[in-house]
Amino acid sequence: MEQEYIYQRIATSIADQIRGGVLKPGDRLPSVRMLCTTYKVSMNTASRIYQELEANGLVEAKPQSGYFVTNLSFVDIPLPEVSKPVLLANNKEPKEIIRKVYSNMGNRSLTLFSYSTLYDDFLPVMKMKKEMLAASRTLVNGGIEYDSVSGNLNLRRVIAQRSITWGGSLMEEDIVTANGSMSAISMCLLALGKPGDTIAIESPCYPGVFQLAIDLGFKVVELPTDPVTGIKVSALREAIDHIDLCLLISNYNTPMGSCMPESHKKEIVALLDQHNIPLIEDDVYGDLYFGNQRPSCCKAYDKTGNVLWCSSVSKTLAPGYRVGWVAPGKYKEQILRQKLLHEISTPGLMQEAVASFMRTGKYDKHLRKLRHGLYENYQKYLNTIITSFPVHTKINRPQGGLSLWIELDQRIDALALYDLAIAEGISIAPGRMFTVQEQFQNCIRLCIGLPWSISVDQKLQRLGELSKQLMK
Structure with missing residues (x-):
């Protein structure tokens, strides 16, 4: 319990310095080892401090360089809610939604944000x-x-x-x-x-x-x-x-x-x-x-x-x-x-x-290049979503992988958004397809495995516009 308190206290202190302007975007932060020495905490606790700051969009880890204050530090981006499924065996399988989404797999005439995979220059x-x-x-x-x-x-x-x-x-x-x-x-x-x-x-x-x-x-x-x-x-x-x-x-x-x-x-x-x-x-x-x-x-x-x-x-x-x-x-x-x-x-x-x-x-050489590219992709996707989607949109801040989980306003039906988007050549994954319970109807998953381009940027902006239409 004491370790939990220490971790929260240190993370809050660093976050306050960032939000207060003491630490500026681009500033380098102490290494994990230095954090251990300074605050007399374990490596696990120090790592968790940075994990918490990363999750809140305040710092970013750059391979072989360390932790830095991110340029998105001053944007208040709420995280999606912790899920609250009923702890009972359930079987409301969303067969029709899954069939609908996966029927477009391999259709390169669409912008495929819907599948958790890599495309084009990300593949050797x-x-x-x-x-x-x-x-x-x-x-x-x-x-x-x-x-x-x-x-x-x-x-x-x-x-x-x-x-x-x-x-x-x-x-x-x-x-x-x-x-x-x-x-x-x-x-x-x-x-x-x-x-x-x-x-x-x-x-x-x-x-x-x-x-x-x-x-x-x-x-x-x-x-x-x-x-x-x-x-x-x-x-x-x-x-x-x-x-x-x-x-x-x-x-x-x-x-x-x-x-x-x-x-x-x-x-x-x-x-x-x-x-x-x-x-x-x-x-x-x-x-x-x-x-x-x-x-x-x-x-x-x-x-x-x-x-x-x-x-x-x-x-x-x-x-x-x-x-x-x-x-x-x-x-x-x-x-x-x-x-x-x-x-x-x-x-x-x-x-x-x-x-x-x-x-x-x-x-390993391929992975180093891939991780760098995906991280840049993630930052660009995130920036466009923040500026284009409805206010109060909640976004996860993954420290790896291929998925962005987006929780939209409760008034937005993700299935309706899918239909509007697919009509304009954009494929997304509605949240309901990731559960056997009646939940996540206002959530979507986007894959960051499509290399960044003007077209990807424009499609994300359009997706934001379509989301706003569904709120009216």
């Missing part, structure tokens, strides 16, 4: 073509034969080596490859649950997750979620006796963009382990951090093998390659059985190409 197209050609020469018979059930050895080895970046210590035998992270999640659900079981998820949540769970016969419980820190651990504790599985996006989840503090990750892992409830962790956005350091994963605090860590390169490198994986811990044999039953093997050619790109350092 030519480099991956070369990797694919090289992989076809490296693999026996060009990669046309079945690979092992566990998957491409080189990919598993490099994923294991990279686990150190998020606090893990995986070995190649700890990993099973999959056709993207949703395939990995599907194997986890099939291996660990049965029809009638209850799964706890975030609220709002990526629709693919609850659609899959419902199709497999699961009941879905949504947990209250904070736009900065993720699910309310107290709510998980309250629901713990009524759930059989838990599935969370711990880092920069979609659509809210929240990132769990390390203390929350530790607490969640310990709580679920205590009750023998498996945690499926989807970490597809973890490499897309805007600051100086990649966030840890829940898997880093897993001492018993109860966390199944899933990820892929679909959000960072090659959406169409469908290269993903899972580190299933103590559930490895069940996962291998599901993979053998449903897939037999995964395409070795694409996995070998991705493994080579990672092993040679090209992936």
